[in-house]
Amino acid sequence: MRVLASAPAKIILFGEHSVVYGKPAIAAAIDLRTYVWAEFNENGAIKIEAKDIRVPGLTVSFSEDEIYFESDYGKAAEVLSYVRQAIELVRKEADANGKGITVSITSQIPVGAGLGSSAAVAVATIGAVSRLLGLELSNEEIGKLGHKVELLVQGASSGIDPTVSAIGGFIHYEKGNFEHLPFMELPIVVGYTGSSGSTKELVAMVRGTYEEMPEVIEPVLVAMGKIVEKARDVITSDLDEELRFAQLGRLMNINHGLLDALGVSTKKLSELVYAARVAGAIGAKITGAGGGGCMYALAPENQSEVATAITIAGGTPMITRISREGLRIEEVLP
Numbered sequence: 332m333r334v335l336a337s338a339p340a341k342i343i344l345f346g347e348h349s350v351v352y353g354k355p356a357i358a359a360a361i362d363l364r365t366y367v368w369a370e371f372n373e374n375g376a377i378k379i380e381a382k383d384i385r386v387p388g389l390t391v392s393f394s395e396d397e398i399y400f401e402s403d404y405g406k407a408a409e410v411l412s413y414v415r416q417a418i419e420l421v422r423k424e425a426d427a428n429g430k431g432i433t434v435s436i437t438s439q440i441p442v443g444a445g446l447g448s449s450a451a452v453a454v455a456t457i458g459a460v461s462r463l464l465g466l467e468l469s470n471e472e473i474g475k476l477g478h479k480v481e482l483l484v485q486g487a488s489s490g491i492d493p494t495v496s497a498i499g500g501f502i503h504y505e506k507g508n509f510e511h512l513p514f515m516e517l518p519i520v521v522g523y524t525g526s527s528g529s530t531k532e533l534v535a536m537v538r539g540t541y542e543e544m545p546e547v548i549e550p551v552l553v554a555m556g557k558i559v560e561k562a563r564d565v566i567t568s569d570l571d572e573e574l575r576f577a578q579l580g581r582l583m584n585i586n587h588g589l590l591d592a593l594g595v596s597t598k599k600l601s602e603l604v605y606a607a608r609v610a611g612a613i614g615a616k617i618t619g620a621g622g623g624g625c626m627y628a629l630a631p632e633n634q635s636e637v638a639t640a641i642t643i644a645g646g647t648p649m650i651t652r653i654s655r656e657g658l659r660i661e662e663v664l665p
């Protein structure tokens with residue numbers, strides 16, 4: 332038997348980082364996907380074929396009989412730890428420890444770019460392997476297992492990424508609970524700096540500053556939470572679209588300033604944010620953990636001008652759509 336599952340990337344519209352501290356956040360699934368095939372193998376091993384993971388920097392060390400592969404992300408085996416933990420977790424749930432499973436992954440999502448590639452690969456793997464092992468799990472339950480995987484690998488995770496990747500659409504998320512927000516087409520442009528940041532390291536960096544000076548950082552996190560509540564009010568209000576977008580744009584700009592204050596922006600991210608605003612975007616901010624990766628801009632009138640401005644500033648623009656669908660079982664072959 333072979334199973335193919337897919338799960339989407341996401342953008343965090345408002346509230347990344349503060350969501351790790353129990354504040355609310357708003358995210359949406361987008362139409363870039365990770366695809367995972369799962370099948371049994373005879374030798375009892377976990378085998379992972381990561382077909383197109385783009386891992387920057389490779390060092391190979393030869394020591395006695397051992398060979399170690401290292402990338403800018405760490406040891407090669409560590410790079411695959413989200414997938415490995417996802418398989419092990421599902422095997423345990425299904426009481427199938429020791430059962431040989433091979434997964435093969437292809438992905439459209441740039442890695443370490445703030446678009447939730449870690450959550451999408453975890454959710455798609457859990458989806459494919461749970462179906463292979465005959466476990467009946469809802470997408471919501473799979474999102475919760477995806478959160479466990481991120482906690483195991485990263486040490487800290489709010490769970491928003493695996494939740495939205497599993498269930499799709501727009502969500503308001505707080506402390507493990509989510510609520511779908513009304514679907515809307517958002518005229519956004521995502522700008523990719525081309526460099527990456529590790530969520531594990533960025534979350535740890537913010538934690539370090541928080542522990543050093545909680546009296547300074549706590550109010551920043553509280554303000555981020557207020558931005559999210561205001562944004563939710565705006566999204567669910569009956570204001571006309573122009574006014575709604577104008578208010579959301581202002582909230583994005585404030586949120587970006589606070590993320591910069593936490594130290595997760597970079598020169599390139601800020602350049603893309605300002606380039607987008609100068610080209611007429613009504614709001615622009617980092618999306619995801621930062622430290623490289625992506626920003627997004629709200630540009631109801633002039634998406635193509637904003638995309639051009641992002642290119643001129645040295646980034647790669649992506650015009651994406653919100654995905655209503657989360658985890659999908661694409662194929663089950665005998």
Ligand SMILES: Nc1ncnc2c1ncn2[C@@H]1O[C@H](COP(=O)(O)OP(=O)(O)O)[C@@H](O)[C@H]1O
Pocket residue numbers: 365381383384404409410411412413414436437438441442443444445446447448449450452528529530531619620
């Ligand atoms: N296609 C893939 N195959 C295997 N692992 C992947 C894949 N895509 C992402 N990952 C895992 O996710 C990690 C990146 O996650 P993270 O630092 O949270 O950034 P983001 O989720 O923003 O892309 C990678 O180092 C790798 O471990």
Ligand SMILES: C[C@@](O)(CCOP(=O)(O)O)CC(=O)O
Pocket residue numbers: 343346347348349350351444445446447448449487488489490491492530534618619620621
């Ligand atoms: C920084 C954070 O809020 C979002 C991280 O998203 P990503 O891995 O950069 O796509 C962490 C989390 O919510 O667990």
Ligand SMILES: [Mg+2]
Pocket residue numbers: 447448449450492530
């Ligand atoms: Mg991630």
